[in-house]
Amino acid sequence: MKKPPMTNPTGNKTGGGMSGAASLRAVTTLRKRHDFLLAARALHVSKPGFVLQMRRHAAENASGMRVGFTCSKKVGNAVQRNRAKRRLREIARAVLPHKGLADTDYVLIGRRDKTASLPFDRLKADLESAIDNLHGRLK
Numbered sequence: 001m002k003k004p005p006m007t008n009p010t011g012n013k014t015g016g017g018m019s020g021a022a023s024l025r026a027v028t029t030l031r032k033r034h035d036f037l038l039a040a041r042a043l044h045v046s047k048p049g050f051v052l053q054m055r056r057h058a059a060e061n062a063s064g065m066r067v068g069f070t071c072s073k074k075v076g077n078a079v080q081r082n083r084a085k086r087r088l089r090e091i092a093r094a095v096l097p098h099k100g101l102a103d104t105d106y107v108l109i110g111r112r113d114k115t116a117s118l119p120f121d122r123l124k125a126d127l128e129s130a131i132d133n134l135h136g137r138l139k
Helices: 033-040 076-099 119-137
Strands: 026-029 041-044 050-057 065-069 102-108
Touching: 026 050, 026 076, 033 050, 033 065, 033 102, 041 119, 050 119, 065 076, 076 119
Parallel strands: 026 065, 065 102
Antiparallel strands: 041 050, 050 102
């Protein structure tokens, strides 16, 4: 039997999706290996909690802002990798809609022992500075 959708205190349905200002409205998720490989050859910056890769699209291949997340087995077991990716997704939801460029791919790569343990505010500030750094290199 299918469960009815959850509702929040205002009575609105919550389907587990993102809503409000923290959503990745114009951002789609990278899923194909080829896209990750192209981003790996582009600009990148390392921070204590992650590595950020950025690749601009050609004007004729415009597909909006896209983001990908990855954590290798070096990060830890499946539980640790999934926790690191959840944290990376959250900082991307908070920062990319405001700081990201259209027609750009961003890939966040988790780091061993750091992505899951650094304070969330520090990860968020590091992402903002990493994006500013990469955008500054474009000019």
